[in-house]
Amino acid sequence: MDRIPWAAMAGIIATVTVFAVAQGLTYPLLSFILDRQGTTPGLIGLSAAMTPLGFIVSAPFIPGLVRRLGGARLAILCSILAALALIAIAWTQDVMAWMPLRFLLGFFANPLYVISETWLITITPAPRRGRIMGLYTSIVSGGFAIGPLSLGLVGTQGWPPFMIGIAAFLICGLIVVAVVPRLPKMPQEGEATSVAGFFALAPLLLFGVFAAAAFEQILLSLFAVYGTALGSGEERIASLITCFIAGNAVLQILLGRLAERFGSARTLLFCALASLAGCLLLPAIFDSWLIWPLVLLWGGVSFGIYTMSLIQLGERFDGQALIAGNAAFAFAWGIGGIVGSPATGLAMQLIGHQGLPSSLGLLCCVLAALLVAERRRV
Known part of the structure; x- marks a missing residue:
């Protein structure tokens, strides 16, 4: 070993x-x-x-x-x-x-x-x-x-x-x-690869990073607005956000073990589908005690999209392409962080507070559909 x-x-x-x-x-x-x-x-x-x-x-x-x-x-x-x-x-x-x-x-x-x-x-x-x-x-x-x-x-x-x-x-x-x-x-081996050049090599991985960043930023910046619209107090909302961040932190090792056992591509699809399930369940159980385990798991699987993308980067690339890939990941993360919250805020203005789970769900749905399409193509 x-x-x-x-x-x-x-x-x-x-x-x-x-x-x-x-x-x-x-x-x-x-x-x-x-x-x-x-x-x-x-x-x-x-x-x-x-x-x-x-x-x-x-x-x-x-x-x-x-x-x-x-x-x-x-x-x-x-x-x-x-x-x-x-x-x-x-x-x-x-x-x-x-x-x-x-x-x-x-x-x-x-x-x-x-x-x-x-x-x-x-x-x-x-x-x-x-x-x-x-x-x-x-x-x-x-x-x-x-x-x-x-x-x-x-x-x-x-x-x-x-x-x-x-x-x-x-x-x-x-x-x-x-x-x-x-x-x-x-790593110096291989041809020098630019960040723009890497986008052509792994567009779906970069979309995964974009989705994970947008998901996190949307939830951290707008969950308080969503919770207030449903009549929840500030302390409860703050505690739910803390629970979401805790899920981010504590579940990544478990997801990493799943990736070693079942493959990072399958685990990435699982994270996208589980995040989508969380979006669909959120409105129904927001006032129930079930919201706590849901938000904890939701935090883990939504950030797991980034962890799985990082594992796939290491599996598929090395040398100078790996440096360019990590830089491209940072670029995609930044774009997701900037674009996600304003777009979801606009959706919430147009269709009300359920614009939050709807926007997050759409993001996860697109990612899952693209991952399924890629698996069928291979």
């Missing part, structure tokens, strides 16, 4: 988790500050969209930067630049200045995710890829959840919450420095 390089793997996962904590903290922190300043909800939403926009714009540059600087150097540089961007955000406290700064935060954060996922896929033995990638996505989801929770400890006033984020970004760079001798070189 292939030996697993646990030290390198732990270093890579720790790096991204610390980064995820910092990013998970910035979204609610900056929204709270802008709300206190009397900023309109539309402008707060536009400000939040700058970070995923940074992901989208940076993605095409990453394969070339990795070839020029090397993975470790680029990761360390991005950690420092992200910390500097957050220092500038804390210093300015102005919504218009935050627009370009939040864009830069996304621009500098994205290469670190791409590099880390490429390293992880490169060193993971194929028979264990399902559970390792499941572990990775579980821990990173946990990191995103810890970010907002840390605000409960330090509050949202002054420098203390920003210092947590700045320290996390810098720790990230230090972890990379510590584990550099154990890290693999970025």
